[in-house]
Amino acid sequence: MVDGWPRDRVAIAGVGWTEYAKDSGVSTLTLASRAVSRALADAGLGHGDVDGVACHRVGDSVQAVLVAQALGVRDLRFHLDMFGGGGTSHQVVAQAALAVASGMAETVVCWRAVNARSEFRMGGTGRAAPDALEFAYQLPYGYATPPQQYAMLARAWMHARGAAPEDLGRVAITQREHALLSERAMMRKPLTMDDYLAARPIAEPLRLYDCCLETDAAVAVVVTGAERARALRQPPVLIAGAATGGGHWLFSNGREDPTVSAAADLAPRLYRAAGVGPGEIDVAELYDAFTFLVPLQLEDYGLVPRGETGGFYADGHARLGGRLPVNTHGGHLSEGYVHGINHIAEAVTQLRGAAGARQVPGAETALTTGQPGYVGGTCSALVLRRDR
Template sequence: MTRHGSGLRDRTAIAGVGWTEYSRNSGVSTLTLALRAVTAALDDAGLRLSDVDGVACHRVGDSVQAVLVAQALGVEDLRYHLDMFGGGGTSHQVVAHAAMAVASGMAETVVCWRAVNARSEFRMGGTGRPAPDALEFQYQLPYGYATPPQQYAMLARAWMHARGATSEDLGRVAVTQREHALLSPRAMMRRSLTMDDYLAARFIAEPLRLNDCCLETDAAVAVVVTSAERARALAKPPVLIAGAATGGGHTLFSNGRADPTVSAAADLAPRLYAAAGIGPDDIDIAELYDAFTFLVPLQLEDYGLVTRGETGGFYADGHAGLKGRLPVNTHGGHLSEGYVHGLNHVAEAASQLRGEAGDRQVPGATVALTTGQPGYVGGTSSALILRREESA
């Protein structure tokens, strides 16, 4: 019997991944970054530019249009095109849409990317440009309540209060991910982080300290999506897209979601697991969207990976480390590797499942959960479950 939501299961795969350097000043345009990441991903898959017939990205007025990337790649007959407006909550939705395009026959080879000069050019929450078009922003601005750290700080405080979480609980997330980042050749943060370092850092917006906040990064990441059958004949082992789901959320101001300490991921998770035909206990590694530290334990709860209120002990006992029960953000995440708005989590999951993560490789990892922002502020969320071919 076909289970509801299983139509995409294992029909498509990530066949290639590519990155640019992660830096604070790329010195090039977002178009150049996108093209570098895309060509690297195609090279990784053993494909040519002429194989591309679909393009997909997300952006928030901070990057190059998808059609311009297609033209620069020389795509003459563009069969599929997605240029999605949205932040990190849409990051995994882009890959899901590419998978749907391939599975439906609309396209054969779709490249998904995110390219940003998020430090040297377009700093999220910065000044000097028009205000967001969200209606409620007019009610925030008179109080100076405008930036992502301010918005998420209120959520973090509510979550900490509800769970009895401490600053040290958040600090363990930052410290653990820094340990992982030190094993990644791409990571921007190259110095170890102790709990004392974490607690001594300045507040950005209480309760969020400096190391609770993601990096500002100039970089691009790309993944190639094609059919599972075709991927098996390419250069690298295919990483099957076992399940994909998107969900709603709330903008903090205009939605009546009753409990802000439970995200839209809690609604999305059952559909995601059903689509992949597995449960939370089957997940080997988790790459969880981490614009701010508290989002990681919150998602561990909302995706059913850790019992609510027990994430502090989960981290204190080392279960999120590379040798732990469930390694989390094995690349260092947005906090310590770099902020490429969600897609670097997909690329890391694929690298882990292909056994190509080097010193940070999790032995025997066959199933990965990778997530976008869990529905706050932007009002949407998305996630994927990826699977190594041998486990099919």
């Protein structure tokens, strides 16, 4: 155990996806059940092997225990139904890994299922405001949606770094290039800088292509002990390290500089738990609800020196074949928005060497992150490692 983390003792043994769509036509229970069943089949396991279930949601999906009932789990040894946005996405998998390492459970399935386009639109205003104190001071001014909140953060970050719109555009364009190589991606047309700059504004400085997709989908991963995983169908991917942290609860909790996220506090603990440094990361899957969060996290996780991310993208280092490929599946901007867990699934795929045309050659270590703490007040991340 390092900083309380069971390094390399727990693995991800299976991954499963539903179709990414604008209208799934089914319930979130059906989406979850499909993704879980596919992840189990990928691992070579059945529903009867599951004794733990874990998910996160924000009042927009089905309870974990109901999915367990649908799967026919008779003796549920561990369940976690975590309330929270994308900042909790990686914490769900970390908690499942701790349950396995402690012996509370043997096989835990983690997922996110959401009809975020056709049903319960993420950040929509057609329902009651979240039960957060600061919303009482925002709603009278019509300041309520994620693009509005993140736009102010984006403007502050751009001003502090001297970033231009083109710097954000390169993030969107690079991820679109990657998405074109993924059979699951929702966005199937190339994106040019002219397209990006001509797109309609959503909330200044954010344009259309700065914002993540609204997606109906589910993604699941199977967590079990590393030794057990080695006897299953797929090459195991070890959970080398995990960490959770705090964040900016909106904008008034005493974090003086909004251009540095809570991930900067979390990162040293994460790398210490995994036994690696940022220079050993081969591929990065970084939470990208909005474009500026990607270069911000490159800085805060120590992958690129602060203020140098513009050149990093301009020189092609984030592309496939570059120094550190970022969001190789297209991310939330171009593949689909499944609230963080599709980043974990892509990291697993890369470390298995199974990503096809978008494969990063020789990838051994991946960083995958949840939302870095803004608005929701929490952040989480994993370092995954190919089993040697």
